Amino acid sequence: MKSILPDRKEQINKNAQNLFRTKGYKATSMRALAKTVGIEPASLYSHVASKEVLLQNICFQIADEFIHALKNISEEKLNPKEKLAAAIQAHIRIILKHLDATTVFFHEWKYMNSASLNRFKNLRNDYEQKFRNILESGIEEQIFQKTDPHTSIKLLFAMMNSIHEWYNPKGKLKQKDIVESILKSYLNGILEKQPKQNQ
Amino acid sequence: MKSILPDRKEQINKNAQNLFRTKGYKATSMRALAKTVGIEPASLYSHVASKEVLLQNICFQIADEFIHALKNISEEKLNPKEKLAAAIQAHIRIILKHLDATTVFFHEWKYMNSASLNRFKNLRNDYEQKFRNILESGIEEQIFQKTDPHTSIKLLFAMMNSIHEWYNPKGKLKQKDIVESILKSYLNGILEKQPKQNQ
DNA sequence: CCTACCGATCGGTAGG
DNA sequence: CCTACCGATCGGTAGG
Numbered sequence: 001m002k003s004i005l006p007d008r009k010e011q012i013n014k015n016a017q018n019l020f021r022t023k024g025y026k027a028t029s030m031r032a033l034a035k036t037v038g039i040e041p042a043s044l045y046s047h048v049a050s051k052e053v054l055l056q057n058i059c060f061q062i063a064d065e066f067i068h069a070l071k072n073i074s075e076e077k078l079n080p081k082e083k084l085a086a087a088i089q090a091h092i093r094i095i096l097k098h099l100d101a102t103t104v105f106f107h108e109w110k111y112m113n114s115a116s117l118n119r120f121k122n123l124r125n126d127y128e129q130k131f132r133n134i135l136e137s138g139i140e141e142q143i144f145q146k147t148d149p150h151t152s153i154k155l156l157f158a159m160m161n162s163i164h165e166w167y168n169p170k171g172k173l174k175q176k177d178i179v180e181s182i183l184k185s186y187l188n189g190i191l192e193k194q195p196k197q198n199q
Numbered sequence: 200m201k202s203i204l205p206d207r208k209e210q211i212n213k214n215a216q217n218l219f220r221t222k223g224y225k226a227t228s229m230r231a232l233a234k235t236v237g238i239e240p241a242s243l244y245s246h247v248a249s250k251e252v253l254l255q256n257i258c259f260q261i262a263d264e265f266i267h268a269l270k271n272i273s274e275e276k277l278n279p280k281e282k283l284a285a286a287i288q289a290h291i292r293i294i295l296k297h298l299d300a301t302t303v304f305f306h307e308w309k310y311m312n313s314a315s316l317n318r319f320k321n322l323r324n325d326y327e328q329k330f331r332n333i334l335e336s337g338i339e340e341q342i343f344q345k346t347d348p349h350t351s352i353k354l355l356f357a358m359m360n361s362i363h364e365w366y367n368p369k370g371k372l373k374q375k376d377i378v379e380s381i382l383k384s385y386l387n388g389i390l391e392k393q394p395k396q397n398q
Numbered sequence: 399c400c401t402a403c404c405g406a407t408c409g410g411t412a413g414g
Numbered sequence: 415c416c417t418a419c420c421g422a423t424c425g426g427t428a429g430g
Contacts, residue, residue: 024223024225024309024310026223026225026226027225027310029423029424029425030424030425030426031423031424031425039399039400040399040400040401041425041426042399042400042401042402042426042427043399043400044426045425045426045427046399050425050426051425051426107306110223111223111226145383147380147383147384148372148376148380150365151365151372151376151377151380152380152384154361154364154365155358155361155380155381155384156384157361158357158358158360158361158364159354159357159358161357161361162353162354162356162357162360162361165353165357166349166350166353173347173350177347177350178350181346181347181350181351181354182354184344184346185346185351185354185355185384185385186384188387228407228408228409229408229409229410230407230408230409238415238416239415239416239417240409240410241410241411241415241416241417241418242415242416243410244409244410244411245415249409249410250409250410
């Protein structure tokens with residue numbers, strides 16, 4: 001007789017995401033994880049190599065999602081304002097789709113070993129750089145106000161990456177409302193009040 | 200002969216702030232803390248009751264600072280826009296003044312026991328409510344655009360409370376620049392483009 | 399996937 | 415502030 005659960009490994013990953021999010025990586029024991037899965041602690045190691053590999057899988061899986069979504073947008077024919085709005089929307093969609101995993105991605109990545117850590121930081125820097133590039137081309141085209149792109153993009157990510165802290169999936173706030181609020185708080189703030197045409 | 204260090208307890212607190220920030224509360228051992236202080240692990244307990252009390256002291260000391268700064272502002276005669284700007288500036292000043300402690304305040308509070316945790320959450324909710332009140336009175340007076348105050352204030356805190364993640368005290372960015380960037384990204388975004396007078 | 403177990407490390411105490 | 419130490423818990427392995 002086969003197991004009722006189609007994929008035990010997938011179940012372990014999902015439960016790890018939830019525990020790492022709610023308790024934190026360091027405060028989550030493999031024994032606690034085993035209990036939520038319903039097997040003995042030692043049995044976990046038939047499916048996963050180590051606790052840290054669980055963390056790495058979460059972080060790099062989410063990094064992949066972010067990167068691929070942005071790649072698709074960058075291939076579209078859009079002006080900087082449209083492109084930035086699309087990038088923001090895509091980023092938020094991924095957060096809402098994977099609330100546990102993205103929270104771990106944002107807060108627990110630092111517990112990876114240094115090799116993974118360096119790879120992770122590079123991916124994240126590249127991703128942020130692409131957002132900065134959109135902002136900078138918009139400033140050049142005078143669609144956006146002059147601002148320090150580094151600070152401005154950090155503030156944008158701060159808003160988007162805080163969603164998991166206050167968003168209630170069972171509340172009445174929809175994805176569309178969140179995207180709108182962030183576009184309003186951020187984009188309207190950096191948009192010129194009277195858009196100019198090629199100076 | 201007295202100790203060279205004026206206050207060993209203060210030194211322990213400061214070192215705990217730094218370790219809790221950089222390694223995380225759960226990943227910081229009392230042995231590691233003792234080593235940075237230069238005493239044996241057991242000797243820590245002559246100065247502090249427990250590891251958790253160290254965390255509580257950090258969290259409630261910072262909560263006090265935030266609350267008192269805001270109280271002073273609320274007693275001034277200011278319109279909602281000036282009041283919100285002053286509250287933002289005061290909040291940022293405290294973050295920059297206590298980078299280690301505020302980072303612990305933002306990320307490690309969840310490891311307090313449930314009695315402290317409840318007290319802490321209440322203080323934080325009261326503080327956020329006061330920001331919401333300012334925003335709401337500004338919306339009533341039509342100084343600010345209509346927005347969902349709850350989401351909007353969460354986004355504001357997200358920006359302010361992310362500073363520790365990207366601010367480099369040795370860089371050329373000054374407190375004034377950070378305050379300006381956040382006011383620009385946030386306040387300009389919610390300000391009416393053409394301010395109305397009592398409809 | 400289980401039983402049985404290992405060495406390491408943890409927060410904290412006793413007693414001086 | 416130190417030496418000596420405790421019980422608990424940790425991530426992980428051996429062997430089936």
